[in-house]
Amino acid sequence: MPAHPRRARPCDGRGDGGSRRPRRAAHRARPPRRPVVDPPRTARRVRTQRRRRGRPGMSVVPYRFEQTMAAGEVSARWGGLGAGEESGDDVAVAGRVMRSRPQGKLAFAELRDASGAVQLFALRSATRDFDAFTRLRLGDWVGATGQVVRTRRGELSVKVTDWVLLAEARRSFGDKWRGVTDTETRYRQREVDLWANPDSRRALALRSQLVRRMRERLWALDFVEVETPILHPIPGGAHARPFVTHHRALDMDFYLRIAPELYLKRLVVGGFERVFEIGRLFxxxxxSPRHNPEFTTLELYQAYADYTDIMALVEDLVSGLAQDLCGTTSITYQGRPLDFTPPWRRATMAELVAEATGLGANVHTPRETLAAWARERGVQVDERWGPGKLLLELYEKTTEGNLWGPVFVCDYPKEVSPLARVHRDDPLLAERFEPVVAGRELGNAFSELVDPDDQRARFEEQAAQHEAGDEEAMVIDADYLRALEHGLPPTGGLGIGIDRLAMLFADVTNIREVISFPTMRPEA
RNA sequence: GCGCCUCUAGCUCAACGGCAGAGCAACGGACUCUUAAUCCGCAGGUUCGGGGUUCAAAUCCCCGGAGGCGCACCA
Known part of the structure; x- marks a missing residue:
């Protein structure tokens, strides 16, 4: 046996120092690589170490394991067992080893599964293949059977009689005390992050519950869940720049949807009076910490309803979800109270701008006055903007970020709301609101524009802006106009950002915390 | 896109112009009740990449990369 077997590597016979150089030269033509976390050679090193210990390796792990009980259930059922007591009941548990403490003729290991954790307690005298058990390491998956007992020191345990390695961890799971804190590693290697950091698990689990409860509440209100296309021949329904992709057989470009809005309203035309879709937008x-290129929204449409009905629905839905997920309608976000208990404040955009700035700005204010006010506050004013766009800019620059809410910001300018119905009391406004919470819009809703002639005119306006260079402006969607000509009843519509909502309930400030695999630039 | 900051062992971090180090993990061993166990031993490095200044660079300078935050953008 060589003196340093783990350093042995393929050698070209040139002796020690030169053995690496030819290998590097062979790689020189490839693009420079930056192994951020765990270079391949580490895995090789660890693999060699494991092999030396004579572990069985992955080739002999079983194809299945019959788990009779989850770890959480063990602690729930035998929580009352006294120190030193034996339950007399056998269980089979499975999970990942999160701690391993061999101690002479005894060995302890913490086994964690999706439901929680339970300690494994092994004895040389009672446990099959005890020596191998003592060599279990952080991250290995095992299945174990034995009696539920509580140790003398009071830890509920499975006293292992038989056990089997289900998977070995060849790579480390981070610092046992501090986990993995490097944000880049956390987002790139979410599987490591999730095992190492309980908060990461909590945030994603909460998001999952959020979506589930949201569906349940909408089903209870007789909303029908539907799925509409993600590949759109024309991007529409929002003011945003799309991703482009290409279909080979059709030899044409498609756009990944920026909103499902137009398709959903066509379903209302088709007779689905209450529809919703929870899905990905691009x-x-x-x-930014609040924007991921792909994100999830709830969008819903309710026939015979207007935007005031939708406000009531939003209050009800969001406060109900807070109750479901946090146990209260009055939560804390980033150390500040946030009370979702209905009713929420309703205020017009003009009122809120006046509160924030003292300016009597509204959509009827002369354009030049609005432009001057906006410029004074650092807005780069475009000459083509009308009073509506200027008011919106003023609101976003001075007001929105300071609204803690929840508050319904009502009555947006018609000029910036091409899919919303004109306000019944003011021809320059639209019946549109955004629920604003913690300085950010949580959603967007309106009394839907149902008049095909008016919609055509708004599309033409948008198309002109698009022609003039605004790549985010909409283009004319003839299919949608034709649908409107078949008759869209009075309809209230709503979009809510699921990620944003999950951030509030999970009390996090970065949208990536509630996205399982956030968009990242490739490493190499 | 702009500005500021970060990048060192598998992980968490020191070293801040003078021999690259610690804790944890891993690896070999001791221990019959561990809980961030303890003890003994061993090993582990392209200091993100490239270039420059210097007798000497992880450290200073330049270029590039990735990431974080802020701004802009995102109605």
Missing amino acids: RNEGM
């Missing part, structure tokens, strides 16, 4: 825009 917007080809900047990324």
